[in-house]
Amino acid sequence: MKALRIHAYGGPEVLQVDEAPMPRQAPGEALVKVAATSFNPADVAIRTGAFSAVLPLTFPHTMGMDLAGTIVGDAGPEFAPGDAVVAFLPPNIVGAAAEYVAVPVGLLAHAPTAIPLVEAAGLPSTGTTAWQALFEHGALVGGQRVLVNGAGSVVGGLAVQLAVAAGAEVDAIAGPMSVERVRGYGAARILDYTETAVRDIEPGSYDLAVNVAPTPVAELAPLVRTRGRLVSATTDIEADDERITTIRMAAHPSRTVLEELVASVDAGRLRLHVTGVRPLEDAPLVHVDRERGKTLLRP
Template sequence: MKAVRYHSYGGSDVLIYEEADRPVAGEGEVVVLVAGTSYNDADSGLRAGLRQDLLPLAFPHIPGLDLAGVITEVGEGVPDWSVGDTVVALLPADAPGAAAEYVAAPAEALAPAPRTVDLADAAALPLVGLTAWQALFENADLKPGQSILINGAGSAVGGYAVQLAVQTGATVTATAGARSRDRIRSYGADRIVEYAVTPVVQVLAGQHFDVVLQLAPAGPEENARLVDLVADGGAFVSVTTPGPPDTGRGVRTVHVFARSDATQLAELVARVDAGELAIEVAERLPLVDLPAVHARAAGRFARIAELAAQVEGGDLAERLRADQAVVRAPAAAGELVGKTVLIPMSSASDTPRH
């Protein structure tokens, strides 16, 4: 089968579209014909090796955390799935990913795919959807009637976070740029703050929110200013760089690392099929273009990595200083905006539509 793999840590140039062995289903696994995967900045972090001390990879490695596809083989000990079922999943980060024609996936990670969107597009849901869900409900403990500021609402996670917060009955203030403003407003946000016009903390000075959800890359000083917008006893929850550990006023600071959860993913899928949750896909590209997608995302990823190193220091800062090439943006690579879905050639012409 064809797959995108890398044989060592490095920049986007280590990604190679090549032949790889087709997987077989082990115990507790299924094999899935991949309809689509999607790019996440977490894929770049793994490729660059910035977290190799916590999550070392075996090479060659196939990236692609998000999966949407059709089951073609069922292994031993999998009673709940059958050949032909359409599924979505967030795959284990240290296992072969979905940037391939086929992938072996743990059955425990699977949820039924949405019936109301193209199967390939469903790959834009798992990681960012679960990140939004877990940030809001497990970490922030968002309740009806509370107020929330979502900083970076135009991001892939932000779109889901706004929709979920609105459905919860929270009062939602969202920051967005010109490209995403109308989309975020259509999701029901009560107020849009255009961060490119006036700094967010200046616009919202003197206001307080039960929850501040940080989805934008930021350094220690900006995070501290956002923490000042949290009401006493509230929560500052960050998906990007962690907030200050000691805030006072009973404010909790939480740094979110999303995990696979099939039950939560199934709930997100149910909301998609009920017309309550929109999946936003900016572009669909053939899988062979995945190295170019990583290159286009390199500028944004480099900024995230540099800020994370400022905040966290330690091994991450040393690794980034030692090898800047892993996060350097190639010349004239362009820019990646919105959620990109990658489709293997074997699925490009016959991706199921529900």
């Protein structure tokens, strides 16, 4: 079968579409025919070895943390052959950038029915990151005031929508090309970062700030009220602010979270910003010329 693999850490040139053996389905796994996976910025860190100290890879390594596909064969009582499924795969296991992948059943959720299956490959990792930033780490409840920095990104846009659906008042920092799209997500106020600097925002304005942009945490901390929270999915925390809780997060797979995200998509509360669907062979180009929005890869 065809698979997008790396045989060593390195630049985009290490990405190769190989002829790989069909996966062996172990007990507790399901064999899935892949409809699509997606490109994530974290794929660059995986490819270059930036995570190798904590998540070492076994080479050759098949890329692809996001999965949308259909069940093939026996998958236990929860899934039947032909069921459409999605999953967020840990980055150090065999990924979904292939024609088939064997997946632990505990990671699978039924795919949303309101969108095409290929498009659903854009949901698992980005949606989980947004959800965990807001609710697992941010402890968000309705009525709070929330700032999403980097709202024009895929994760940021999902965070805006999830926070609005939870009853929060959401302000969003985004670039000029994303303002109208983010406004459509229900943000109460859009701050164009080319016109409004973070330092110009009134200090202590927010119960929760979520950072999915390269902004230093120290610049955002003053915007959070005393005993509020600041969650960063992108930049490290260099020094704690004793007034607030600061958290540097990394998303982890969760079927429960994924099932909630799927329900939100099917209920029309959550929209994905998919901008392109490309073949696996285009992966080196995608790693170099990153498009705005989510790029999907099809085997």
